[in-house]
Amino acid sequence: MNQQLKDKLSLLPSSPGCYLMKNSEGRIIYVGKAKKLKNRVNSYFVGAHDYKTTKLVSEIVDFEYIVTHSEKEALLLEINLIKDNTPQYNIMFMDNCYYPYIQMTNEDHPRLKIVRDASQKKAKHFGPFPDATAAREMIKLLNRLYPLRQCNHIPKKPCLYYSLQQCLGPCINEVDTQVYQSMKKEISAFLNGDTKEKIDELTSKMIQASEDLRFEQAKEYRDLIEHIKYVTSKQHVQFDDRVDRDILGYYVDKGYLSIQLFFMRNGKLLSRDLNLIPVGDSVDDDLHQFIVTFYQTNTLPKELLVPYELETDVIEDILDCKIIKPQKGNKLKLVQMANDNAKEQLEKKFQMVEKNHAATIGAVEQLGTLLSIPTPHVIELFDNSHIQGAYSVSGMVCFKDGIPSKKDYRKFKIQTVQGVDDYASMKEVVYRRYFRLIMEQRPMPNLIIVDGGKGQIDVAREVIESLNLSIPVAGLSKNDKHQTAQLIDQEGQPVDVHPKSELFFLLTRMQDEVHRYAISFHKNVRSQSLYRSLLDNVPGIGEKRQKALMTHFKSVKRMREATLEELSEFLPIETAKNLYNVLHDTHNST
Numbered sequence: 001m002n003q004q005l006k007d008k009l010s011l012l013p014s015s016p017g018c019y020l021m022k023n024s025e026g027r028i029i030y031v032g033k034a035k036k037l038k039n040r041v042n043s044y045f046v047g048a049h050d051y052k053t054t055k056l057v058s059e060i061v062d063f064e065y066i067v068t069h070s071e072k073e074a075l076l077l078e079i080n081l082i083k084d085n086t087p088q089y090n091i092m093f094m095d096n097c098y099y100p101y102i103q104m105t106n107e108d109h110p111r112l113k114i115v116r117d118a119s120q121k122k123a124k125h126f127g128p129f130p131d132a133t134a135a136r137e138m139i140k141l142l143n144r145l146y147p148l149r150q151c152n153h154i155p156k157k158p159c160l161y162y163s164l165q166q167c168l169g170p171c172i173n174e175v176d177t178q179v180y181q182s183m184k185k186e187i188s189a190f191l192n193g194d195t196k197e198k199i200d201e202l203t204s205k206m207i208q209a210s211e212d213l214r215f216e217q218a219k220e221y222r223d224l225i226e227h228i229k230y231v232t233s234k235q236h237v238q239f240d241d242r243v244d245r246d247i248l249g250y251y252v253d254k255g256y257l258s259i260q261l262f263f264m265r266n267g268k269l270l271s272r273d274l275n276l277i278p279v280g281d282s283v284d285d286d287l288h289q290f291i292v293t294f295y296q297t298n299t300l301p302k303e304l305l306v307p308y309e310l311e312t313d314v315i316e317d318i319l320d321c322k323i324i325k326p327q328k329g330n331k332l333k334l335v336q337m338a339n340d341n342a343k344e345q346l347e348k349k350f351q352m353v354e355k356n357h358a359a360t361i362g363a364v365e366q367l368g369t370l371l372s373i374p375t376p377h378v379i380e381l382f383d384n385s386h387i388q389g390a391y392s393v394s395g396m397v398c399f400k401d402g403i404p405s406k407k408d409y410r411k412f413k414i415q416t417v418q419g420v421d422d423y424a425s426m427k428e429v430v431y432r433r434y435f436r437l438i439m440e441q442r443p444m445p446n447l448i449i450v451d452g453g454k455g456q457i458d459v460a461r462e463v464i465e466s467l468n469l470s471i472p473v474a475g476l477s478k479n480d481k482h483q484t485a486q487l488i489d490q491e492g493q494p495v496d497v498h499p500k501s502e503l504f505f506l507l508t509r510m511q512d513e514v515h516r517y518a519i520s521f522h523k524n525v526r527s528q529s530l531y532r533s534l535l536d537n538v539p540g541i542g543e544k545r546q547k548a549l550m551t552h553f554k555s556v557k558r559m560r561e562a563t564l565e566e567l568s569e570f571l572p573i574e575t576a577k578n579l580y581n582v583l584h585d586t587h588n589s590t
Helices: 003-010 037-043 051-059 071-085 132-145 177-191 196-211 215-235 283-297 329-370 422-439 454-466 502-535 543-553 556-561 573-583
Strands: 017-022 028-034 062-067 101-104 112-115 124-126 245-253 256-265 268-278 303-305 322-324 378-387 390-400 410-413 447-451 473-478 484-488
Touching (some): 003 062, 017 037, 028 071, 028 283, 101 132, 101 177, 112 132, 132 177, 132 215, 177 196, 245 329, 256 283, 256 329, 268 283, 303 329, 329 502, 378 422, 378 502, 454 473, 543 556
Parallel strands (some): 378 447
Antiparallel strands (some): 017 028, 101 124, 245 256, 378 390, 390 410, 473 484
């Protein structure tokens, strides 16, 4: 431990708060909370620890802390800091499951849709559902029973659903709000399990249709009744209670915390969720963090059942629901069932996690060893794309601990290079990327990988050195079949990677992803360029009208399919005629 770290430890207050552990690059690698910062942070640097904590401590060279007024504030701050910084030792192995809900929107013309975030207060949510398939099946059924609108935006003319009598047609009809209120009430009852009234109504209609010799319609009613029974029976397991409650159980083994949640709505078991996270400073802290984070995006039940030994004072101040620690009866049996499931599933889940770990972090660690560099937790990859030097672009993708970080992807249009010159193009984008990071004082990656061999590596290294940076650069070459063939180190020497290893699979995924990203951007740029070139030939269409047309139609194909009347909605009639003629000119259509 360095002297600076010792000095900072001695100055820690005994207040509640959060601490942020940093590595040698200044990157936040762990966030925790404490009732007493002084005791908790100092505990990392004394005594023996498990494997995960020992590895974490070996990487800590500095830390920061934030004092809060209470442990409750510290917990909420910890959750936000983890979301903002995604520290590797916090997010490792976390599932981050977001369950599907059916949302009934609070619009003038309401609709039903599937959402993964049930925190929107104005809308009404039903669920969670076991999976998206179950939610889709239920919406499909409800749309047949209740003709709410199904389009995202109300069109200017009736759609197919109106013809099928699955929509009231607010695009052409005035719909009384009382009609919607009545349907919303029936849908709510249906989703809460009260299906008998609807089945009775359809049965009555089926009998009447049969007596009137309308056998086809009678068959439709019969099929609909069967569909209701099928969907609802598949979705629910009956329980002798009609209360909305969630049941939490857990089990700790091998340094990991297995958390089992059961969801009960209207007394029926809907679904369950298993989560596996590495044990941090204490099991109670980990459970508090999991519970509060989970209910930030999922609906709170009326009751939350938890094991008796779990301390709940902190979360009771945060969650607006009744937290019960049952000691006898059916509620205790539910908690024991959740605990038993957590224990039973841990071994199988842990085997899967070990496999995923080998394919991501384990492969990244192996990559660092082979290149003789520290483990490259953050890797950025570049690939160029063009057609004989035209529409030249480059794509950059980012992988963090072997997992794509799509929010960090970047696109580049080549600005300074004319014709075919991959080296110059690579030089330009590498300079633009890292000069900007320097100017914005943002963290650098641990490794740069270019698509290509020694030539691309050399020009990338030249740029990195000119910026006074010390980021290692490697390359990935391809074979004649355009498949990943070889890893090349920064000296231009091939690195032996077994083609059946997890590292080789990771490198292949990385190279495929950056190639896909660059090609996709190239196609988009080329399409927009051709699009603008075509519109430049139309009298009366300037840059402003080009943007409006591009925003609405998206492609030349869709614009060509539009009628003259539809084009004239955006353009004066003479200009619309000019555009229509250009679009349907034989030469332009080919």
